[in-house]
Amino acid sequence: MKIAIAGAGAMGSRFAVMLTQGGNEDLTLIDGWPEHVAAIKKNGLQADLGEDDKGVGKGVGLQVPVWLQSEVPSGEQFDLVIVFTKAMQLGQMLHDIQGVLGPQTKVLCLLNGLGHIETLEKYVAKEQIFLGNTMWTASLIGPGKVKMFGTGSVELQNVAPGQEDAARDLAEFLSKSGLNASYSADILASIYRKACVNGTMNCLTALLECNIGQFGQMAPAHAIVTQVVSEFVAVGRAEGLDLNESELVAHVESCYDSAVADHYPSMYQDLILHKRKTEIDFINGAIARKGRKYEIPTPYCDLLTAMIHAKEELLGAK
Structure with missing residues (x-):
């Protein structure tokens, strides 16, 4: 081939x-x-x-x-x-x-x-x-x-x-x-499942400048992940997907003690290491846009999207 x-x-x-x-x-x-x-x-x-x-x-x-x-x-x-x-x-x-x-x-x-x-x-x-x-x-x-x-x-x-x-x-x-x-x-449900990982680990490690395992050790980690995932789930359900919030939170948190705990996700690599603009508009930003469409509040995704864009500006990302 x-x-x-x-x-x-x-x-x-x-x-x-x-x-x-x-x-x-x-x-x-x-x-x-x-x-x-x-x-x-x-x-x-x-x-x-x-x-x-x-x-x-x-x-x-x-x-x-x-x-x-x-x-x-x-x-x-x-x-x-x-x-x-x-x-x-x-x-x-x-x-x-x-x-x-x-x-x-x-x-x-x-x-x-x-x-x-x-x-x-x-x-x-x-x-x-x-x-x-x-x-x-x-x-x-x-x-x-x-x-x-x-x-x-x-x-x-x-x-x-x-x-x-x-x-x-x-x-x-x-x-x-x-x-x-x-x-x-049902690939769309799988994509939302992966997006929950990206919508938490990617932007949060970039903002806090840490790896996945370090984020998982922070006291507010569980509460933040739960809130972000809840917004992904609410929007996914509005699009007809059968998503289990507690299972998705557990899926994200399983990264903390896995072989990827020392990993710095792609958004960290792009923004912190290489000063490149990120995919935030297609992850948390996409959930924020869909939330407005379905009249679903997405305050965490709204804030994370804005914070990543602010950090892009601060670091002169191109």
Whole structure:
């Protein structure tokens, strides 16, 4: 299978490593960060795989083709494109790579946040779109360098009716590379479940400048998480989703003592480390907008969205 990963940041790089190690040699990275692309071209993609059971560090360097998204050549079409951009960059990425999106190209969108189908449908037919989320984690520690944490999984579903077998085949294909992918009959509920993690851990660790485990040790942590999750649940229920608030709170809090406790989520990495604007408008901001639509109060999401934007301004994020 001919694969492209559009958005080769932390998660895109992790998937590239795992897919390549799973035997998929025809894989190309596409990204918009010139320094990152240049580093991969020069030194390969350098991956820190953590430590083995004896405490010895493990690493790998992958020589993989990489294109700057503004320089993607037309005419070479892919069987599968996995989209891993930031939510606000999705439209520009799809515009830049439309020359390699053929009528048979499957597009798997694994972005954080809500509301991506409408953007995808501007560039490919609904029958080509597969929507999912992932619990894998990673950190981009510099141009061309990724650090991989713990284990994870992928859930995905076809957007168009009648593509269920294609979605199951795609999940099976990803699982052959150890990505633990499965078909979901209700991906929107799974996306809301992941969004509860993003809507708490991402913005709160960025605002407080701490990792997940450190946040979990703070006295107000439980109360804050419960309030934020309650707003996600209320909006999700207004959209017809069957969400269990107490289970979702427990799911978020399970991160505190897991293999990702020392992880600094992507919003922290973007804002604190790299002074980049964040995806807050597609996570807490999306819940705030939907809350206004359904006349549901969302004071915590309103405040967190405003605070992240204020911190972006304070740090001169671009």
